Amino acid sequence: MTFEGDLYRLGVKIDLIEPAAVDLRALIPAFHRWIQKQALAGHLLIDVHDYSHVHEGPGILLVAHEGNFSLDGSDGRPGLAYQRKQPAADPLAVSIEGARAACRLLETEGLRFRADEFLVFANDRLLAPNTPEGRSMLESLLRKAFPGARVALAPQAADPRERLAYVVTLG
Amino acid sequence: MLNWKEKLAGSMPSDLAGEIDVYETQIELRRLGKVDEKLFAETRLRRGVYGQRYDNGQRHDGTRTQHLGYPSAALTKGPETMWDAPGMQRIKIPFGGLSPAQLELLADVAEEHADGILHVTTRQDFQLHFTHIDETPTLMRRLASVGITTREACGNAVRNVTACPLAGVCHTETFDVTPYAKALSRFLLGHPDTQDFGRKFKPAFSGCEQEACGLVHMHDLGAIARLVDGRRGFRLFVGGGLGTVPYQAKVFSEFVPEEELLPLAQAIGRVYARLGEKQNRARARIKFLVAKLGIDEFRRLVLEERALLPPDPRWTSYIGEAHAFHETPSKPPAPLDGAPRPAGFDAWAATNVHRQRQPGYAVAAITLPLGDLTSRQARRVADLARRYSGDSIRTTVEQNIVLRWVSEADLPALYGGLVVLGLGEPGAGTILDVTACPGTDTCKLGIASSRGLAREIRGRLAGRFFTLDTAARGLRLKMSGCFNSCGQHHTADIGFYGITRTVAGRKVPHFQVLLGGTWKDNIGAYGLSVGSIPAKNVPLFVDRITERFVRERRGQEGFADFVGRIGKQECRNMIEELMPVPAYETDPSYYSDWGDPREFTMGDLGTGECAGEVVSRLDFDLQAAERLCFEAQLKMEARDVAGADDLAYRAMLQAALALVKEKWYDVPNEPAVIAREFRARLLEPKIFWDRFAGGKFAQDFFRRHDGGPVSSGDEVRRLVEESQLFIEAAHACADRLRQEKAAGPPLP
Numbered sequence: 001m002t003f004e005g006d007l008y009r010l011g012v013k014i015d016l017i018e019p020a021a022v023d024l025r026a027l028i029p030a031f032h033r034w035i036q037k038q039a040l041a042g043h044l045l046i047d048v049h050d051y052s053h054v055h056e057g058p059g060i061l062l063v064a065h066e067g068n069f070s071l072d073g074s075d076g077r078p079g080l081a082y083q084r085k086q087p088a089a090d091p092l093a094v095s096i097e098g099a100r101a102a103c104r105l106l107e108t109e110g111l112r113f114r115a116d117e118f119l120v121f122a123n124d125r126l127l128a129p130n131t132p133e134g135r136s137m138l139e140s141l142l143r144k145a146f147p148g149a150r151v152a153l154a155p156q157a158a159d160p161r162e163r164l165a166y167v168v169t170l171g
Numbered sequence: 172m173l174n175w176k177e178k179l180a181g182s183m184p185s186d187l188a189g190e191i192d193v194y195e196t197q198i199e200l201r202r203l204g205k206v207d208e209k210l211f212a213e214t215r216l217r218r219g220v221y222g223q224r225y226d227n228g229q230r231h232d233g234t235r236t237q238h239l240g241y242p243s244a245a246l247t248k249g250p251e252t253m254w255d256a257p258g259m260q261r262i263k264i265p266f267g268g269l270s271p272a273q274l275e276l277l278a279d280v281a282e283e284h285a286d287g288i289l290h291v292t293t294r295q296d297f298q299l300h301f302t303h304i305d306e307t308p309t310l311m312r313r314l315a316s317v318g319i320t321t322r323e324a325c326g327n328a329v330r331n332v333t334a335c336p337l338a339g340v341c342h343t344e345t346f347d348v349t350p351y352a353k354a355l356s357r358f359l360l361g362h363p364d365t366q367d368f369g370r371k372f373k374p375a376f377s378g379c380e381q382e383a384c385g386l387v388h389m390h391d392l393g394a395i396a397r398l399v400d401g402r403r404g405f406r407l408f409v410g411g412g413l414g415t416v417p418y419q420a421k422v423f424s425e426f427v428p429e430e431e432l433l434p435l436a437q438a439i440g441r442v443y444a445r446l447g448e449k450q451n452r453a454r455a456r457i458k459f460l461v462a463k464l465g466i467d468e469f470r471r472l473v474l475e476e477r478a479l480l481p482p483d484p485r486w487t488s489y490i491g492e493a494h495a496f497h498e499t500p501s502k503p504p505a506p507l508d509g510a511p512r513p514a515g516f517d518a519w520a521a522t523n524v525h526r527q528r529q530p531g532y533a534v535a536a537i538t539l540p541l542g543d544l545t546s547r548q549a550r551r552v553a554d555l556a557r558r559y560s561g562d563s564i565r566t567t568v569e570q571n572i573v574l575r576w577v578s579e580a581d582l583p584a585l586y587g588g589l590v591v592l593g594l595g596e597p598g599a600g601t602i603l604d605v606t607a608c609p610g611t612d613t614c615k616l617g618i619a620s621s622r623g624l625a626r627e628i629r630g631r632l633a634g635r636f637f638t639l640d641t642a643a644r645g646l647r648l649k650m651s652g653c654f655n656s657c658g659q660h661h662t663a664d665i666g667f668y669g670i671t672r673t674v675a676g677r678k679v680p681h682f683q684v685l686l687g688g689t690w691k692d693n694i695g696a697y698g699l700s701v702g703s704i705p706a707k708n709v710p711l712f713v714d715r716i717t718e719r720f721v722r723e724r725r726g727q728e729g730f731a732d733f734v735g736r737i738g739k740q741e742c743r744n745m746i747e748e749l750m751p752v753p754a755y756e757t758d759p760s761y762y763s764d765w766g767d768p769r770e771f772t773m774g775d776l777g778t779g780e781c782a783g784e785v786v787s788r789l790d791f792d793l794q795a796a797e798r799l800c801f802e803a804q805l806k807m808e809a810r811d812v813a814g815a816d817d818l819a820y821r822a823m824l825q826a827a828l829a830l831v832k833e834k835w836y837d838v839p840n841e842p843a844v845i846a847r848e849f850r851a852r853l854l855e856p857k858i859f860w861d862r863f864a865g866g867k868f869a870q871d872f873f874r875r876h877d878g879g880p881v882s883s884g885d886e887v888r889r890l891v892e893e894s895q896l897f898i899e900a901a902h903a904c905a906d907r908l909r910q911e912k913a914a915g916p917p918l919p
């Protein structure tokens with residue numbers, strides 16, 4: 001089985017630096033301004049949804065047709081998550097760039113994000129189950145995307161019910 | 172590429188798998204423009220696939236109305252409903268009961284097909300938001316693999332059958348209504364007699380008269396358990412409902428023996444389908460029919476209908492199983508006694524734990540803020556259920572989850588597990604446990620932000636919950652984004668629903684205030700409106716009215732009695748103090764809603780889909796025929812001649828059946844009978860008759876029916892064409908039948 005050509009439901013999450021200083025709900029107006037300006041290239045920005053009341057949930061969600069952006073609190077590690085929903089020519093590169101573009105905009109609001117590490121996850125249990133086989137395939141995909149020895153990959157989520165995910169650390 | 176359909180083949184019940192295949196074909200037909208958008212809208216609604224706010228391709232962004240340029244711009248999934256616009260999937264959970272495995276699957280689909288949040292509704296359903304219609308067949312297949320259907324979760328159909336979440340373990344119940352709720356749900360699902368309603372139809376069960384949990388009096392059909400001379404049965408109600416003007420249900424019968432429950436429900440459905448309003452949506456719920464006819468006449472018509480029903484073994488086949496029904500706990504019972512209690516446990520247990528009727532067991536409520544939980548939380552809750560409860564997870568109408576059959580000795584460990592998940596908050600069933608419909612967050616009909624308001628009030632109360640007087644803690648707050656009452660605001664001590672006012676040319680979100688609903692006696696009385704205040708003043712009003720209640724209540728006086736005693740004028744005075752809206756230049760915050768910084772507008776209001784589209788049974792049946800014909804064409808393409816022949820014939824048979832049913836509703840679904848009746852009732856009287864072609868299309872049908880399968884490619888290709896023409900002729904015939912009906916004598 002191979003999923004490289006079919007798997008586009010990929011996600012990327014970049015952790016916040018000093019998350020305790022961030023008031024998630026204070027960023028709701030920023031997301032609304034992004035919609036006014038359609039500020040993220042390649043995305044039809046649609047709506048903002050407040051999930052700040054949910055423990056370690058999507059936090060503040062910015063819904064786009066192509067993928068969702070969120071100030072996500074899962075794993076107790078607040079960060080910017082981008083989750084691709086529509087196919088793309090190079091979904092991994094598009095997902096990484098989607099997350100980075102949103103981070104760049106949020107940095108203008110005073111937030112800071114880690115530059116040395118991010119999480120890549122597959123949101124597709126059919127093509128990329130959280131199994132040894134799935135891990136090996138995602139790892140291979142990531143190695144191709146980041147050639148060279150200066151990248152460390154660490155699998156996440158031992159619970160096979162959770163999504164397949166890798167922490168990518170840039171050397 | 173492997174897909175879920177292939178992967179799950181064999182693990183879905185065949186009936187559910189078949190229905191989903193049909194639905195997927197309907198999606199394809201709509202894509203090809205072969206199904207009218209209105210018909211398709213009702214089709215998807217009956218699979219629980221709803222539209223969401225902004226799906227008309229427009230959204231006010233705070234400065235202007237922005238056009239949302241969805242990629243499939245020309246394609247719609249209903250009137251003014253863009254194909255690519257995010258939608259909502261409602262998932263029926265009969266009586267709110269689900270297993271850990273089902274909860275885990277729900278978690279997976281929420282993550283992969285929605286936004287990673289499972290939302291519990293006020294009718295024990297789950298809702299997933301921001302879904303795409305293209306993914307709904309896959310989503311449904313995955314749900315079907317664990318025995319969950321979304322069929323008739325929306326639309327003009329029998330909605331989720333709800334029941335008290337304490338059924339089977341409650342101290343006050345007469346008997347466990349769970350198996351009856353399950354049986355009614357199964358029996359009415361897709362039943363031919365429930366396919367032609369003018370509006371939705373909501374049933375509910377309660378084990379007792381005095382508690383609120385079952386909400387029987389506000390339902391279209393309600394059943395309260397009763398024993399008469401040792402026989403099980405129900406006090407049966409009809410014609411309740413909330414909506415703009417709430418109705419209390421009327422007693423249909425003081426005692427319906429258990430064996431009569433299903434046939435009477437069927438007969439009620441037939442009378443509602445026959446006599447209920449179809450054109451004026453605002454008057455189409457059964458409550459209006461009952462009010463119009465009077466309960467005595469309605470009862471007479473139902474009993475008359477009941478007497479005509481052909482016997483159905485399903486009416487009673489479940490009863491033995493119902494009497495034997497029991498749930499298996501994970502652990503034996505054990506008292507809590509002196510077990511160590513973690514910090515916070517006692518406060519949590521005081522509001523969230525209820526001792527069961529069965530000694531040594533308890534029900535633990537998991538408070539879900541605004542009814543939401545993440546996929547990850549859901550998986551862990553499934554784990555906790557397996558460890559401490561068993562197979563018995565239930566959702567509640569107060570948008571929580573309860574775990575039943577928890578050995579009391581395990582409660583501290585369960586609490587510890589919930590705290591780790593961020594789900595250990597106390598306050599279930601208290602003023603903190605605010606109920607809210609989706610409102611302007613996602614609903615097309617929402618006027619004000621019920622969830623934004625609920626979040627704000629909850630946040631303010633959480634910090635001082637333990638300093639509140641116990642009388643204030645016990646109050647219930649419920650809010651809806653509009654007058655349609657999905658937040659069940661009439662049932663609360665203090666209820667709100669969203670409205671708007673114009674101040675100096677600008678729109679200001681407001682909430683209408685209702686006081687004095689009674690959360691007992693299956694909702695024995697509804698709250699009464701006392702006036703409206705700006706959304707931004709609602710939290711202040713909550714503070715003032717609760718403080719006054721604590722200060723001035725007499726003895727153990729309840730809130731409804733308190734409100735009745737101080738009088739409506741006094742309540743109105745309290746409201747009036749909070750009515751003024753400051754000028755925009757002084758305080759612009761009043762001109763935005765809670766949680767939404769955009770200047771408030773009504774421009775985003777859409778056309779609601781709760782009412783569904785008025786599409787007759789005949790339209791649906793003819794669409795089914797078209798779908799079969801389309802599948803025949805696909806078989807031809809795939810060179811499956813035998814398959815194409817069979818489907819083309821079945822398409823004609825289906826169309827003939829659809830028409831015959833207009834003349835003889837209970838016609839058996841047997842080819843020979845359908846053909847005979849079609850000839851006698853439609854062809855020979857020249858009702859199925861083309862002005863130019865005469866009976867040709869019918870003859871095509873009879874040739875295949877009498878002659879059996881054809882086998883050559885050419886013959887089958889011709890048959891598929893004839894099948895299409897037969898269906899077209901059936902549509903024309905249907906128009907004539909409608910005209911005939913319209914010209915006929917008025918219904919009683």
